[in-house]
Amino acid sequence: MTTVSPPTGTAVTRGRAQAPGPPRRARRRRVREAALGYLLVLPALGVFGIFVFYPFAANFRLALYRTPPYPGLPSHYVGLQQVGQVLSSSSFLQSLGSTALFVVMVVPTGLILGLLLAVAAYRRLRAMAVYRIIFSSTVVTSVAVSALIFGTLMDPVVGLLPWLGLNPSPPILENTTWALPAIAVMAVWQFLGLSFILMSAGLSAIPDDVLEAARVDGATDRTVFWRITVPLLSPTIFFGVVVATIYAFQTFGQVDILIGPTNAAFEHVNLLVYNILNTIEVNKTSGQAAVLSIVLFVLTLGVTLLQLRFLERRVHYGN
Amino acid sequence: MAQVVFREATKTFDGVTALDHLDLEARDGELLVLLGPSGCGKTTALRLVAGLEEPDSGEVLIGEQVVNDVEPKDRDVAMVFQSYALYPHLSVRRNVEFPLRQRGVDPAERRRRVAEVTESLGLGDYLDRKPRQLSGGQRQRVALARAIVRSPRAFLMDEPLSNLDAALRLQTRADIVALQQRLGTTTLYVTHDQVEAMTMGHRIAVMDRGALQQVDGPQAIYDHPANAFVARFVGNPGMNLLPLLAVHEGPPAAYGDVPGGTVPLGAPFVTDPALARAAAVVQGASSPSLLAGIRPEHLRLGEDGTIDATVLIVEVLGAEVHVLCTLLDGTSKIVVRQEAAARRPGAGEGVRLVASPGTVHVFTGVSGARVGGSS
Numbered sequence: 001m002t003t004v005s006p007p008t009g010t011a012v013t014r015g016r017a018q019a020p021g022p023p024r025r026a027r028r029r030r031v032r033e034a035a036l037g038y039l040l041v042l043p044a045l046g047v048f049g050i051f052v053f054y055p056f057a058a059n060f061r062l063a064l065y066r067t068p069p070y071p072g073l074p075s076h077y078v079g080l081q082q083v084g085q086v087l088s089s090s091s092f093l094q095s096l097g098s099t100a101l102f103v104v105m106v107v108p109t110g111l112i113l114g115l116l117l118a119v120a121a122y123r124r125l126r127a128m129a130v131y132r133i134i135f136s137s138t139v140v141t142s143v144a145v146s147a148l149i150f151g152t153l154m155d156p157v158v159g160l161l162p163w164l165g166l167n168p169s170p171p172i173l174e175n176t177t178w179a180l181p182a183i184a185v186m187a188v189w190q191f192l193g194l195s196f197i198l199m200s201a202g203l204s205a206i207p208d209d210v211l212e213a214a215r216v217d218g219a220t221d222r223t224v225f226w227r228i229t230v231p232l233l234s235p236t237i238f239f240g241v242v243v244a245t246i247y248a249f250q251t252f253g254q255v256d257i258l259i260g261p262t263n264a265a266f267e268h269v270n271l272l273v274y275n276i277l278n279t280i281e282v283n284k285t286s287g288q289a290a291v292l293s294i295v296l297f298v299l300t301l302g303v304t305l306l307q308l309r310f311l312e313r314r315v316h317y318g319n
Numbered sequence: 320m321a322q323v324v325f326r327e328a329t330k331t332f333d334g335v336t337a338l339d340h341l342d343l344e345a346r347d348g349e350l351l352v353l354l355g356p357s358g359c360g361k362t363t364a365l366r367l368v369a370g371l372e373e374p375d376s377g378e379v380l381i382g383e384q385v386v387n388d389v390e391p392k393d394r395d396v397a398m399v400f401q402s403y404a405l406y407p408h409l410s411v412r413r414n415v416e417f418p419l420r421q422r423g424v425d426p427a428e429r430r431r432r433v434a435e436v437t438e439s440l441g442l443g444d445y446l447d448r449k450p451r452q453l454s455g456g457q458r459q460r461v462a463l464a465r466a467i468v469r470s471p472r473a474f475l476m477d478e479p480l481s482n483l484d485a486a487l488r489l490q491t492r493a494d495i496v497a498l499q500q501r502l503g504t505t506t507l508y509v510t511h512d513q514v515e516a517m518t519m520g521h522r523i524a525v526m527d528r529g530a531l532q533q534v535d536g537p538q539a540i541y542d543h544p545a546n547a548f549v550a551r552f553v554g555n556p557g558m559n560l561l562p563l564l565a566v567h568e569g570p571p572a573a574y575g576d577v578p579g580g581t582v583p584l585g586a587p588f589v590t591d592p593a594l595a596r597a598a599a600v601v602q603g604a605s606s607p608s609l610l611a612g613i614r615p616e617h618l619r620l621g622e623d624g625t626i627d628a629t630v631l632i633v634e635v636l637g638a639e640v641h642v643l644c645t646l647l648d649g650t651s652k653i654v655v656r657q658e659a660a661a662r663r664p665g666a667g668e669g670v671r672l673v674a675s676p677g678t679v680h681v682f683t684g685v686s687g688a689r690v691g692g693s694s
Contacts (some may be wrong), residue, residue: 213465215370215390216391216398218421218469220421316407
């Protein structure tokens, strides 16, 4: 009957002291925290998985199949043959050339104009707040609205050019030479709001006293701009270059609204994204469109990585 | 080198007067400290000299030249900013040589001067570092190096020590004084720290609400403050200011009533007619129109005291003790500075205070102006 003994109690006490020691408790807490973290990101992960990651992966599979132009017919596995075929087609090469030219026209122009506007608006002048709103308003203007505005301005009958006494023939949006620059002007205008906001934010982050110190140290306005403002703005400029490049690569709305596949200048304005759209909508060959979209992805990624590799060397991140 | 002169210089920002008809001269080779609380206009004055602001009226002269319309780059002054304002993307070497490059100094001379200045300030080992790789004290020295490298006509220093810790501030303070003495360059030094002002300035210009209150040597400002503001602002703790309820003629000298007692006013009416006139005014006033000013070190606790007070707090500072008391009116506060070895009263204890004869200042209650030749 007298079975209760002190050793048992001692054993229990020792067991408690050893079992969940501080490191194990900390590990358990970390696991709990991680589990909570994953639980919280799960909804976002689900949405992204369904609408971004799955289509992205499926696109790679689609690129290996030839899809017939008529619905209901089976797709055939053709492997990388289709990739080679698309990449060597004259329509792709011309589209790639037009896109590259378009990027070269839009990125520097959009950023330089944005910087100039930001510098102008940075001066503490009367009514500058109104100008700031006007300069940044293109951010909230849709592509359709901007296309309508520029379509009217470039109209051969009621547009700006006839009013100025200029009547290019064929009309500017049907002109194989001028259609792409015209679309680029629209894209620059559209991007200008974002560029202005970016540059304004970058400028306001530069301490006033650094600029003042340079002036007292004997620098002219031009020297202050090139030797102090631009280097200190370089992180913003670099970010702007990346964003503008991606924006230029993805432009297609203006071409779709103002040019279209039946336009005489179409071949010269057939930007990559519009080419993808046409391949699906007109040619009905989604396999080839998948190849083009992978090319667009690789190009955008590649150019961004190149910018990171080479441009970032010249960026000063300050303190 | 040159003197820097303000002639009736006025500056307003959005209707707020930052600088009000400032008349002031920093003499050639002098270290003039502009001292005052935040918003008193001292930095505005400095920026007028640098050319970073333009006066609304009046003139600023550097040497004999009126510089109101001269660009900052052409004024040949160097400024050290509170934040140091170093160029973050340039190395220490490029920061220091920046002003020389702007003036087209040839590369060999540039190298020589940068090496000389950076060596003298102990920066020789950091020439290729960026400002972000330096400590606060080193950054401060780079800012100084950038200022002195081109031998300007005047140095403008805007609270250059305020971002340093106490020990480093003490050291750098001495370094700046030594540097200024060695170079003999006219220097305008802005600070709100009266200890800095007292220890560094050949003269101090005390400012408040955009107006110059007094300009004189540190000791003269401390001993003979021109008004109640200067009396309270200069000194740590500042001068005690007590309402002077009445002023009486001796013998042997005039004395005044303060809440809880009397204080000796030093001069008899016959030798100080201004005091006599003020006494007549205070006699008819319904509320106290004079203030008695007594430095904390001119008061002591003693049985022979003439002011009754109650101890509020006793602050022990090591070398000395500050005893904060309230007077009998319950609102007037008075600080007594005594040596650490003296008897320390307890909080709530009733004490009697003695003001040393000839140390009490009298100011008008309204304008704060000094009355007569008190003390």
